[in-house]
Amino acid sequence: MSVTTKATIASFGGKLLKLSHTAKTTNCEMNFNLYLPPQAFANKKVPLLIYLSGLTCTADNCSEKGFFQHGASKKGIAVLYPDTSPRGLNIAGEDDAYDFGTGAGFYVDATKPPYDKGYNMYSYITEELPKTVFESFKDQIDASRVSITGHSMGGHGALTLFLRNPGKYKSVSAFAPISNPINCPWGQKAFKGYFGEDNQEKWKEHDATELVKKWKGPLNVLIDVGTGDNFYQQGQLLPENFAKAASEAGVTGVNIRYQADYDHSYYTMATFSDDHVEHAAKYLFE
Amino acid sequence: MSVTTKATIASFGGKLLKLSHTAKTTNCEMNFNLYLPPQAFANKKVPLLIYLSGLTCTADNCSEKGFFQHGASKKGIAVLYPDTSPRGLNIAGEDDAYDFGTGAGFYVDATKPPYDKGYNMYSYITEELPKTVFESFKDQIDASRVSITGHSMGGHGALTLFLRNPGKYKSVSAFAPISNPINCPWGQKAFKGYFGEDNQEKWKEHDATELVKKWKGPLNVLIDVGTGDNFYQQGQLLPENFAKAASEAGVTGVNIRYQADYDHSYYTMATFSDDHVEHAAKYLFE
Numbered sequence: 001m002s003v004t005t006k007a008t009i010a011s012f013g014g015k016l017l018k019l020s021h022t023a024k025t026t027n028c029e030m031n032f033n034l035y036l037p038p039q040a041f042a043n044k045k046v047p048l049l050i051y052l053s054g055l056t057c058t059a060d061n062c063s064e065k066g067f068f069q070h071g072a073s074k075k076g077i078a079v080l081y082p083d084t085s086p087r088g089l090n091i092a093g094e095d096d097a098y099d100f101g102t103g104a105g106f107y108v109d110a111t112k113p114p115y116d117k118g119y120n121m122y123s124y125i126t127e128e129l130p131k132t133v134f135e136s137f138k139d140q141i142d143a144s145r146v147s148i149t150g151h152s153m154g155g156h157g158a159l160t161l162f163l164r165n166p167g168k169y170k171s172v173s174a175f176a177p178i179s180n181p182i183n184c185p186w187g188q189k190a191f192k193g194y195f196g197e198d199n200q201e202k203w204k205e206h207d208a209t210e211l212v213k214k215w216k217g218p219l220n221v222l223i224d225v226g227t228g229d230n231f232y233q234q235g236q237l238l239p240e241n242f243a244k245a246a247s248e249a250g251v252t253g254v255n256i257r258y259q260a261d262y263d264h265s266y267y268t269m270a271t272f273s274d275d276h277v278e279h280a281a282k283y284l285f286e
Numbered sequence: 287m288s289v290t291t292k293a294t295i296a297s298f299g300g301k302l303l304k305l306s307h308t309a310k311t312t313n314c315e316m317n318f319n320l321y322l323p324p325q326a327f328a329n330k331k332v333p334l335l336i337y338l339s340g341l342t343c344t345a346d347n348c349s350e351k352g353f354f355q356h357g358a359s360k361k362g363i364a365v366l367y368p369d370t371s372p373r374g375l376n377i378a379g380e381d382d383a384y385d386f387g388t389g390a391g392f393y394v395d396a397t398k399p400p401y402d403k404g405y406n407m408y409s410y411i412t413e414e415l416p417k418t419v420f421e422s423f424k425d426q427i428d429a430s431r432v433s434i435t436g437h438s439m440g441g442h443g444a445l446t447l448f449l450r451n452p453g454k455y456k457s458v459s460a461f462a463p464i465s466n467p468i469n470c471p472w473g474q475k476a477f478k479g480y481f482g483e484d485n486q487e488k489w490k491e492h493d494a495t496e497l498v499k500k501w502k503g504p505l506n507v508l509i510d511v512g513t514g515d516n517f518y519q520q521g522q523l524l525p526e527n528f529a530k531a532a533s534e535a536g537v538t539g540v541n542i543r544y545q546a547d548y549d550h551s552y553y554t555m556a557t558f559s560d561d562h563v564e565h566a567a568k569y570l571f572e
Contacts, residue, residue, distance in 0.1 A: 010514060010547040012557050065350050067556065228296060261296040266350065271298045 003136045006031075012073035013038040016063055025128045026086035027118035033059040034133065035069050036140055039076035045142040047170070047284040048133070049277065050080045052125065052150030052157040054176075055186070056103045059083045062151070065266035071277030077284060078141050082129055084153070086118040099186050100193050106181075107157030108206050110194035119194060122206075126161055126168070147280035151175040151269060152231070153186070155223070159208035159242075163215060171283035173222040173276045175269055176229055179242035180209040186236050209238070209245045218253035219246065222279040224272050226262025289422045292317075298359035299324040302349055311414045312372035313404035319345040320419065321355050322426055325362035331428040333456070333570035334364045334419070335563065338411065338436030338443040340462075341472070342389045345369045348437070351552035357563030363570060364427050368415055370439070372404040385472055386479050392467075393443030394492050396480035405480060408492075412447055412454070433566035437461040437555060438517070439472070441509070445494035445528075449501060457569035459508040459562045461555055462515055465528035466495035472522050495524070495531045504539035505532065508565040510558050512548025 007018040014037040023030045040046045049072065051062055059081045062068065072079045085105030091114045094101030105121035134143040148169045150158035155177025162172035181187020182203045195202040204210040212219070225232055225239050232239075239256050246254045262268040293304040300323040309316045326332045335358065337348055345367045348354065358365050371391030377400045380387030391407035420429040434455045436444035441463025448458035467473020468489045481488040490496040498505070511518055511525050518525075525542050532540045548554040 009549060009551065009553050010512065010545070010557070011553045016553065064552065067353055067356070069556070070353070070356070226296065259296070261301075263295060265295065267295050267297045267302065270353070270355070271296070 003132060011035065012069040014040065014069070014073055016069065018059075021132055023124055023128055025120040025124040028086045028088055030086070030124070030129070031059050031083050032129065033063045033081040034137070035063065035072060035079040035081075036137070037073045037076050037078060040078060040140040044076070045140065046076050046078050047145030047147070048078045048080055048130075048141050049280050049284075050082070050125070050130070050146065050148045052082065052107060052148070052154030053084050054150070054152030054154050055084070056098050057084055058103070061266065062269065066269040066273050068273045068277060071274040075277055075281045077277060077281060078137075080129070080133060082125055085121060089118045091115065091117070100189055104153065104190065106153060106190040106194060106206075107161065108191075108194050111199065111202065112194060112196045115194050121157075122161070125157065126165065145170055145284045147171040147284055149173045149175075149276050149280065150177070152237075152264065153178055155179070156181055156187070156208060159221070160206050160211060163208060163211035164205070171220060171280050173279050175224050175272070175276070176226065176232060176237055176264055177208065177223060177239065177242075178237055180207060180238040182207045182210070183241065184236045184238055209242045212242060212246045212251055213249045215246075215249065215251045219251050220253040220283070221255065222276060223254070223256040224259055224262075224268070224275075225256060226259045226264065226268050228261040229264040229268075231264050289418060297321065298355040300326065300355070300359055302355065304345075307418055309410055309414055311406040311410040314372045314374055316372070316410070316415070317345050317369050318415065319349045319367040320423070321349065321358060321365040321367075322423070323359045323362050323364060326364060326426040330362070331426065332362050332364050333431030333433070334366055334416075334427050335566045335570075336366045336368070336411070336416070336432065336434045338368065338393060338434070338440030339370050340436070340438030340440050341370070342384050343370055344389070347552065348555065351556060353556040353559045354563060357560040361563055361567045363563060363567060364423075366415070366419060368411055371407060375404045377401065377403070386475055390439065390476065392439060392476040392480060392492075393447060394477075394480050397485065397488065398480060398482045401480050407443075408447070411443065412451065431456055431570045433457040433570055435459045435461075435562050435566065436463070438523075438550065439464055441465070442467055442473070442494060445507070446492050446497060449494060449497035450491070457506060457566050459565050461510050461558070461562070462512065462518060462523055462550055463494065463509060463525065463528075464523055466493060466524040468493045468496070469527065470522045470524055495528045498528060498532045498537055499535045501532075501535065501537050505537050506539040506569070507541065508562060509540075509542040510545055510548075510554070510561075511542060512545045512550065512554050514547040515550040515554075517550050
């Protein structure tokens with residue numbers, strides 16, 4: 001449970017901590033970043049927003065380019081930036097592609113060898129990492145108020161973790177989420193590799209479009225998708241499938257904003273991160 | 287004079303353009319980025335803020351990590367991000383160090399061979415690049431309203447270009463500027479290489495602390511320096527020398543803010559860039 005502090009960086013009146021710990025679920029040392037807003041240093045426990053990153057990213061990219069700290073500093077919300085996969089497990093082939101293995105954990109617990117040894121990002125993000133953070137920062141962070149968001153593969157992670165765990169998170173939002181992975185090349189490759197080709201029931205358990213069909217009540221999700229996003233244009237994201245499934249299931253509160261010309265990059269997150277922090281704040285402080 | 291558009295990226299309601307042109311002063315193809323705020327697309331000419339980057343940076347770093355677009359979008363100011371040196375001139379030794387040659391043009395016109403062939407960042411930034419931008423974006427940018435800012439080596443650039451050219455820029459600000467290069471290792475190495483060791487008069491012509499002694503009237507400069515900045519601690523920046531020289535010369539309007547714990551990174555720019563845009567806006571819209 002011990003956490004190593006690698007750097008403490010002043011940012012928007014608070015501190016961005018670069019941290020690492022030895023994780024059991026992923027069987028390796030994991031880096032993560034935690035932003036503590038100024039309010040956390042004023043004897044006040046703050047709620048937590050978990051931001052899940054996309055393919056190829058580490059804990060660093062969004063903390064440098066996403067500007068969540070700007071909004072989080074104003075609202076008084078801590079932001080947790082986990083890594084996107086285990087690293088250095090020395091599994092044959094794990095470094096061969098940008099969209100599978102290292103940097104591409106897809107927020108599932110792999111069942112297929114050899115990836116079942118450590119590629120357990122679902123358990124890591126839902127259980128081990130927050131437990132570690134809540135214990136290490138028990139005076140700063142209120143473990144009872146947590147929201148989740150993410151980008152691309154991390155948007156898939158945010159939606160599926162929220163939908164699989166009613167009550168665990170106060171709210172969810174996403175940028176350019178992979179919304180129907182069982183029907184897009186990225187998702188099919190990942191699920192085949194982590195679950196096996198024939199395990200279709202398992203695939204559905206981690207598909208937001210399948211999961212939303214069973215959701216009860218309003219979802220109150222904010223999703224931003226750029227119309228200039230090449231991966232959206234290529235059919236990797238499929239937010240329309242998610243919207244259709246939600247609508248047919250009578251799930252309300254699905255706010256998908258198609259942002260004209262915006263692309264798949266951090267410039268999009270930077271532009272709209274304030275809105276997503278505001279969305280989370282509405283439920284974290286209600 | 288022709289400009290090539292390599293990318294157009296939506297950012298904070300406006301567009302970040304990744305551009306390049308063949309520059310005569312630097313004798314090579316130069317990349318630069320230009321942010322046009324939403325107001326520039328509404329038949330309204332906007333003023334321009336030039337941001338000069340520090341050692342090792344390209345035109346990209348600050349446009350990704352500096353958060354200037356956030357404030358510029360609100361105020362209606364275009365932001366120009368130039369590169370930090372010529373590239374690919376094939377001068378022996380130009381790639382040997384991070385603090386001299388490529389990525390380290392120091393915003394001077396070199397007089398010493400072989401760097402006098404192309405290392406003319408002073409003329410490039412004060413004349414050729416803005417002329418190119420004003421011609422190419424004459425319907426979007428008001429060439430009569432330009433301010434300047436920068437970080438570290440770019441802070442040196444902003445201060446010296448402003449002080450050497452009264453009336454050319456409406457205002458100046460800087461982050462962690464190399465404020466007295468003739469008295470710090472970075473500056474001494476650069477000026478020795480670009481001007482020669484014996485050309486001390488030339489050195490002084492590009493030293494903000496020397497130049498401020500001759501300034502007439504208020505300077506109205508905003509400078510942010512982090513107390514956790516290792517280069518500040520090592521005596522590379524020397525803002526106190528600049529402040530003392532200004533004070534002794536009776537130059538008013540020198541606002542140096544020592545920001546507790548902030549470091550030399552883009553996290554500092556991101557935190558305070560809104561303030562620097564606000565500072566520029568005060569003079570660009572007066």
